[in-house]
Amino acid sequence: MDQAKDYVGKEISIGAWVTNKRSSGKIAFLQLRDGTNFFQGIVLKNEVGEELFDTAKSLTQETSIIVKGIVQEDTRSKLGYELLITGIEVVGESHDYPITPKEHGTDFLMDHRHLWLRSSKQHAIMKIRNEIIRATYEFFNKEGFMKVDPPILTGSAPEGTTELFHTKYFDEEAYLSQSGQLYMEAAAMAFGKVFSFGPTFRAEKSKTRRHLIEFWMIEPEMAFMHQEQSLEVQEKYVAYLVQSVLDNCDLFLDTLERDKELLKKYTQLPYDRISYDDAVALLIENGFDDIVWGDDFGSPHETFIANQSDKPVFILNYPKAIKPFYMKEHPERTDVVLCADMIAPEGYGEIIGGSEREVDYDRLSQQIEKFGLSTEDYSWYLDLRKYGSVPHSGFGLGLERMVTWISGTEHIRESIPFPRLLNRIYP
Structure with a gap:
């Protein structure tokens, strides 16, 4: 129809x-x-x-x-x-259909996810998800990016192995990918501007409404690009996705009773920015006694920071100690790196994480060793710094978090057709 x-x-x-x-x-x-x-x-x-x-x-x-x-x-x-x-x-014919128009509990609906997808609200969320996927390809094609598919099985971990699914790869150790980023850096050195769009896995034992075990990531990587230019790509991309949903999913937003006037604000650029230093000071000034410089932000912290604006907010330059080994050190400071998280409004938390990447071979080697990783496992990654290294930056956007935010859905489990949660792998 x-x-x-x-x-x-x-x-x-x-x-x-x-x-x-x-x-x-x-x-x-x-x-x-x-x-x-x-x-x-x-x-x-x-x-x-x-x-x-x-x-x-x-x-x-x-x-x-x-x-x-x-x-x-x-x-x-x-x-x-x-x-x-x-x-x-x-x-x-259909008899005794289990999901009736009455109210059902979440566990019951999740057990019947294969049928729950037929309901009007779940249908609307999946339609919005599909539009975000369509618009993603459209945006990056227009911007001159090439899609490259990184492997799902990897022999090393870009952010450490503690939250990875381990498997045997014949007689070698392997992991399900938690990010395609390192491979996208290699692709950027070959093709300039690239992006991947694929499944990623985190063995993090989290039960929050923002976490999935299996989810989809969009990970662009851009050669000859510094962090400031990357931030402009990020906000332009997010605004493009919001506008595409407004343009093409009007009925579905109505079904979900989503405030479209609010969404329109999210298309207005630029987005606000605050340094990690200033964010910590802001939190302390407003009674957050549980935070000190050097801590990562939790959900209440991110929500408060985001609430200072009516658009997404970039938090810039986190402490080096709490970020992955590949991020480039700030040129004027040794304690922070050139990175940013984009925090969505309305309490939806981080939707993008990105950084400029370290390009110096010796510094990167030192960081790999400092993180307790094997330089042999990362020898191919270090090669990228030996043969024509250039400034490059990239980011990752979590599709399900984006869907959850734009659709106004309370829990991330409804943003993917068949969610994989800490205690759920059925259906």
Whole structure:
């Protein structure tokens, strides 16, 4: 029914599922979905006859049908169209569908995730996710980036092995990737501007509403680019995604009751920036006694900092000790690195992490050793600093966090079709 406007007044045939129904003595209203959207079908007894009317009244939730009807404009419908039904063919009956219109608990819905995806709100979230994916490819293609696919199985860990899934790779040790970044640096040295878009894995035993075990990351890397230029790409990209959802997911945002005026503010550039130093001072001034310089920020800290603005906020130049080995040291300070996290408004936390990368071979070697990593495992990564090293920067955006924020969803588990959580690998 996404193309209903092109068929007004015409009879069509379409496959659909019944989500709900109500009827009186002479008219039946069928709530239907065809995968693209939700719409209403009307069956008039006087026009279709008793047999077809009885069929319509007997349809049960999630029964699949081939329905014929005439497309009509309907200003009361969010879709703007409805179907005056002239024929119904039952394809697959559905009895005792477990997810009824009543309230269900989260565990029950997660156990039935394979069916919960059919509901209007889950459908809307997945449609927004799809639009963000589509717009991501569009943005990077327009900006002259090439997509490169890093491996999922790796022999080393860019941020240490404590939160990685270990596996055997024949007679060698291997890990499921937690980031494609190091490989994207190699790709940037070959192709200039690149991005990856693939699954990543974290064995972090976290139960927060912001964490998944398996998630998707968009990781651009850019040769001949310093951190300041990278920040401009980041904010431009995020604003592009928000605008694309506003342009192409209007009905789905309505289904989720998302404040579109608020989203429009997030398209206005530039985004605000605050240094880590100033962020710590701001928190202390406002009663956050649990934070001292050198600590990483938790959810309450990020939320407070973000609430000082009505747009996403960059927190710049974190302490070197709490960031990965590959980040470039600040040119004027030895205690912080050239990096930034983008914090989303409304309490949604970090959606992007990025930095300028260390380009000096000796300093990078020292950092690898300092972090207790093997220079042999990273010899290929160090090669990038031996053969034509250039300034380069990159970042990673978590797709599910982006979906959660833009859709206004409370928990990240609803931002991916089949979430993998600490205690959940079913279905």
